[in-house]
Amino acid sequence: MRIPPLYHRPSWQRFIAGIVIGGCISWLVFLFMYGVMQEKHAKKIKFQQETIDNLKQDIKIWQDEYKELNRKNAELLIIQNVQVKITDFEKYNIDLQSKIEAENKVKEDLKSLIANDLNNTVKNKELIIKAIENKTVKFNNRPYRYVIKSMIFYTTISIELELRLN
Structure with a gap:
């Protein structure tokens, strides 16, 4: 059995070349869109992480102040x-x-x-x-x-x- 001699026909050569070039172009478009989407998600995650860190610091500050006020109030308790x-x-x-x-x-x-x-x-x-x-x-x-x-x-x-x- 032998492979048909399609390399003699220019229409088949153009079809195969079109498939290869189309595949390369679509791969590049996919990589570009995927990269843009990943960059957008990375920025969103970074912003959310900064927000979480700021809120954690605020919570820590509030808890420290709350503990300090409780300690001072406990010291101020006197028998009446x-x-x-x-x-x-x-x-x-x-x-x-x-x-x-x-x-x-x-x-x-x-x-x-x-x-x-x-x-x-x-x-x-x-x-x-x-x-x-x-x-x-x-x-x-x-x-x-x-x-x-x-x-x-x-x-x-x-x-x-x-x-x-x-």
């Missing part, structure tokens, strides 16, 4: 009030007047905490607990002692006490 509540006074048949007087005595003892820094007060909480729990109080000629049920520290110290027979 002391609340004391005695529970279980009905269990021992103690009247309301005696309960209120006992609550006021505990408030008077803790009055020195008012206008103190909250952090220092929380650090000394064991001392406060011992000062309250080591106290004995007499109701109806019977000695009682306080047991701290809960203690909440904020600008107002809330203390919930239970009575126990001594």
Whole structure:
């Protein structure tokens, strides 16, 4: 079998040359369009990356300022009030007047905490607990002692006490 002798016919030679030249031209057009499109996308990605970096820096600045303000506010927290509540006074048949007087005595003892820094007060909480729990109080000629049920520290110290027979 042999290849037909198409190289003798000029029409076939022009057709094949046209295919080769058309293929080269279309390849060059494709490369140009692809390059322009890639350059446009690269510029867009670079712009977006710069925007992201700027926003990350802004976020970092805002977070640092927020943390600094929180730290300053935490330092500025001071105790403004002391609340004391005695529970279980009905269990021992103690009247309301005696309960209120006992609550006021505990408030008077803790009055020195008012206008103190909250952090220092929380650090000394064991001392406060011992000062309250080591106290004995007499109701109806019977000695009682306080047991701290809960203690909440904020600008107002809330203390919930239970009575126990001594």
